[in-house]
Amino acid sequence: MVQIITDSSTLFTVEEGKEMGIEVLPLCVSIGDLEGRDTQISMDAFYGEIAKGNNPTSSQPPIGEVMEAYEKYPDAEIINIAMADGLSGTYQTACGAKESVDNGENITVINSKTLCGPHRYMVKKAVEMVKEGKTAKEIIAWLEYAKEHHESFLIPQDFDFLRRGGRLTPMAATFASVLNLRAIMTQTSDGCRLDKFGMKRSMKLALKAVVDHLEEVKVDARHIIYVSHARAEEDAKKAVAMLKERFADVEIEMLELGAAFVTQGGPQCVAIQYIEK
Numbered sequence: 001m002v003q004i005i006t007d008s009s010t011l012f013t014v015e016e017g018k019e020m021g022i023e024v025l026p027l028c029v030s031i032g033d034l035e036g037r038d039t040q041i042s043m044d045a046f047y048g049e050i051a052k053g054n055n056p057t058s059s060q061p062p063i064g065e066v067m068e069a070y071e072k073y074p075d076a077e078i079i080n081i082a083m084a085d086g087l088s089g090t091y092q093t094a095c096g097a098k099e100s101v102d103n104g105e106n107i108t109v110i111n112s113k114t115l116c117g118p119h120r121y122m123v124k125k126a127v128e129m130v131k132e133g134k135t136a137k138e139i140i141a142w143l144e145y146a147k148e149h150h151e152s153f154l155i156p157q158d159f160d161f162l163r164r165g166g167r168l169t170p171m172a173a174t175f176a177s178v179l180n181l182r183a184i185m186t187q188t189s190d191g192c193r194l195d196k197f198g199m200k201r202s203m204k205l206a207l208k209a210v211v212d213h214l215e216e217v218k219v220d221a222r223h224i225i226y227v228s229h230a231r232a233e234e235d236a237k238k239a240v241a242m243l244k245e246r247f248a249d250v251e252i253e254m255l256e257l258g259a260a261f262v263t264q265g266g267p268q269c270v271a272i273q274y275i276e277k
Contacts, residue, residue, distance in 0.1 A: 002136045003076040004127055005069050007061060007090050008038040009083030009112075010120040011228075011255055020127050023069045027090065027260040031056035038260035046259045047231065050267055055164060058260040060090040066097035070107060077136035078107040081123050081143065083115045086192025087264070108136065110143050113191030116261060117226025117253070118150040118275035125277070150275035151217070153197060153210045154185040154265055157232070161266030162194060182206040203270075207239050210272045211246055219274050221249045228255040228271040230262040235270050243272075 006012070008026040017024030026037035032054035034045055050056065070078060080098075085091035091111045098107045112119050122143060129139045156162055162185065184206050186197040197213075200206040219225065225243055229236035236254055243252050257265065265271065 001073075001076040002130045002134075002139060003073045003078045004123060004130060005066075005078060005080040005094075006119075006123045007083055008258060008260060009088070009090070009115040010123050011039070011116060011258055011261075012120065012123070013039045020124075021130075022123065022127060023072070025061040025065060025069060027061060027088070028059045029056060029259040029263065030058075031263075036259070038258045041259050043259065046262070047267065050262075056259065056263040058088075058263040060088055060093045063093050063097050063100070066094055067101050070097060070101045070103060074103050076106065078103070079126065079136060079139060079143070080107065080109045081112055081119070081126060082109060083119055084113050084187070084191040085111045086190070087115060108140055110140070110147070111191070112143075113147045114150050114152060114187070114273070114275070116152075116228050116257065116271060117224075117255060117273040118146075118152065120226070120255075121224055121275050121277075122146050146275060147191075150273065152187045152271060152273040153213075154194065155182055155203065155206045155210075155270045155272075156185065156266050157268035158266040159183055161264065161269075184209060203235055204238070207235075207242055207270075207272075211239075211242050214243075214272075214274060215246055219247060219250060221251075223274045223276050224251045224253065225272065225274045226253050226255060228257050228261075228273070230257045230265060230267050230269045232268040232270050235268070239270060239272060 004022040012024045014024050032049040080094045082091040082094045094109045098104045126139050181199045184197040185194040188195050198209050227236050227239045
């Protein structure tokens with residue numbers, strides 16, 4: 001038996017995880033007097049606290065909760081697909097929990113090197129492989145391949161969310177949003193930080209720069225593209241329309257970010273990501 005465990009970087013809720021036969025461990029979120037769990041906290045209340053000027057923080061699922069999830073499947077081969085190490089402590093916590101349970105030798109923790117859309121796809125594909133009767137070894141081999149074949153781009157509205165979160169390279173930390181320019185960020189090759197990709201005069205030009213890049217690296221029907229947003233639906237729809245015009249044969253999915261990832265990218269941010277299927 002192979003059991004998949006993951007975290008809320010996938011944007012799956014706990015309930016959706018149960019329907020899929022997996023464990024989804026939500027990240028912790030705090031802002032003002034509001035504390036809760038990612039994908040469970042009231043987003044209206046969350047954005048309301050941001051509007052008051054409060055700054056949100058997020059953290060990994062508690063290690064005890066991860067251990068409990070591992071211990072629920074003492075006879076299974078467990079694969080925990082965690083969000084990118086460096087962007088969160090979730091991977092390190094998952095590894096620490098593995099060392100603290102009796103069935104640790106049957107647990108593999110995967111650093112997905114990504115988050116949100118591509119992370120979601122990696123988990124969905126792993127679940128499909130389990131249903132197809134693939135072995136843990138086969139699933140892990142695909143995950144190790146997939147985590148090296150994706151890219152992520154973030155266009156923030158409020159650059160200070162990224163700066164406060166400390167998830168930037170030193171060069172990117174000085175890459176301020178001045179003169180109303182739109183910053184475009186991308187993940188470093190190791191997935192641990194965000195670095196500058198470019199700056200444009202408008203959201204339209206920023207989206208075009210990312211779409212042009214996807215064309216340059218030959219994204220095609222072998223890939224799936226995700227457009228995620230933090231209550232920036234109109235901008236996300238513009239991105240989807242632009243992508244569909246260029247990549248008619250590519251699957252494109254639009255997602256709304258949960259609280260933990262609004263904490264990272266800020267309100268009104270838009271992310272464009274792709275991964276090889």
